[in-house]
Amino acid sequence: MKMTKKLLFIPLFFIILIAIYGVINILNSTKEVLPSSAMKIYIKASDEVSKDKLQVNWKYVAALDSVRLKKDFSKANINDARNIAQNFIAINNSHNKFKDSKYQLLSLEQVANKLSYSKKEKRQAFKFVGLLKDKYLVTVDxxxxxxxxxxxxxxxxxxxxxxxxxxxxxxxxxxxxxxxxxxxxxxxxxxxxxxxxxxxxxxxxxxxxxxxxxxxxxxxxxxxxxxxxxxxxxxxxxxxxxxxxxxxxxxxxxxxxxxxxxxxxxxxxxxxxxxxxxxxxxxxxxxxxxxxxxxxxxxxxxxxxxxxxxxx
Incomplete structure (x- = not known):
């Protein structure tokens, strides 16, 4: 009789584990990729750096910072975001200048290299940019x-x-x-x-x-x-x-x-x-x-x- 109860307990235990795992997956899937409070920080930082120059992509800034913060955006702040954003603006020394601008914009990969991100960290950053594809401050139909x-x-x-x-x-x-x-x-x-x-x-x-x-x-x-x-x-x-x-x-x-x-x-x-x-x-x-x-x-x-x- 005791053996029967033990045998019944084993599948019941796994059923509970599966249920818990399913709930965790659901919570993770519905978890916000990037809180609006953090998004506003990256937009503000990117715009401040872009003043009188060229427009920095705030999603790139957020992606690089997501690696640094391990996606804990409660630690996001304007100073760190601004420091990352500044790396996207470079002096243009070539003769092929866009609208006579003395500046040029670096790519996400160029800045990741500049910041000495590893291959794994760069993959994480690019993946995060993909997650931000339809991310706006408001609902967009x-x-x-x-x-x-x-x-x-x-x-x-x-x-x-x-x-x-x-x-x-x-x-x-x-x-x-x-x-x-x-x-x-x-x-x-x-x-x-x-x-x-x-x-x-x-x-x-x-x-x-x-x-x-x-x-x-x-x-x-x-x-x-x-x-x-x-x-x-x-x-x-x-x-x-x-x-x-x-x-x-x-x-x-x-x-x-x-x-x-x-x-x-x-x-x-x-x-x-x-x-x-x-x-x-x-x-x-x-x-x-x-x-x-x-x-x-x-x-x-x-x-x-x-x-x-x-x-x-």
Whole structure:
């Protein structure tokens, strides 16, 4: 009888072990890859290092730090993240300079080598970048991903021709058109809320629009045959209105400065309750939330090898 009980206990013991193992696997699979608090640290550090230079990829910084911290992101801090991010910026001594920049961006592998990571550590870093493929500060649905991907090729071309960063172009289109869902955008292909002045020779439409904090007025807007026409005209609009040049829009080389100069130039009258212009802040926020600055990074890292699959 005692032997029978022992025999019954053995399979029961293994069943319990299997159950515990299954629960652990479920917990591990649902565990957050990178907490938003840590993500904000890597974004902030990367942007600080990128100021007046080129855009550092915050996911690369996080991946290298994940190895150092053994994925314990409770220990992540801005100083260490900034120190890692600085390694991605190097002086460009070659004659083949991207937009006359004296800087160049190093790859993830180059920085890992620079920091003396072992082969195993480099594999861990690259694997972690893969885990961050769909990591954003906010929940991003397929519609918005599609909107970004649709606009990216033309936004990249605008950057080449007009010095307007892709993140800025896509960010403004997202803000002004409510991700292409506004009537002005969906019916009339006006992605940027550009109004029609006397110099405009194309079609127009009158629609209600918000001004300042909560004011609503009727205004006349430009109508375009396609979204591409809207994008092209947006670039020409900024180029041909001297207030954007005077406020340093085309001299700004990072998205935070360019957003601020566009806001300062008066692109939008959007205000908060206190009457402060908040357009630049809204533009910076949407760029960070949807990883639009990573498009800047990819373009700047390898401008002549552009692939629409860079959107992640």
């Amino acid at each position: 397929d519609y918005k991903k599609s909107f970004i991907k649709e606009l990216a090729p033309e936004a990249i071309k605008i950057y080449k021709d007009y010095d307007i960063l892709p993140s800025i172009t896509i960010g403004q289109a997202s803000l002004e058109s409510n991700w292409g869902r506004s009537d002005l955008s969906s019916k009339y292909n006006n992605l940027f809320g550009i109004k029609a002045t006397k110099s405009w020779k194309g079609k127009t439409v009158k629609m209600k629009t918000s001004e300042n904090y909560k004011n609503t007025v009727m205004a006349t807007f430009r109508v375009y045959p396609s979204k591409k026409d809207s994008l092209d005209d947006y670039a020409e609009f900024l180029k041909n209105n001297k207030r954007y040049k005077e406020n340093g829009v085309f001299k700004a080389v990072d998205y935070i400065n360019q957003a601020k100069t566009i806001g300062k130039a008066g692109y939008s009258t959007k205000q908060d309750k206190a009457g402060e212009n908040v357009y630049a802040d809204l533009l910076i926020q949407i760029i960070q939330e949807y990883n639009l600055q990573l498009i800047d990074n990819q373009v700047q890292q390898d401008f002549f090898n552009i692939d629409s699959s860079i959107i992640n």
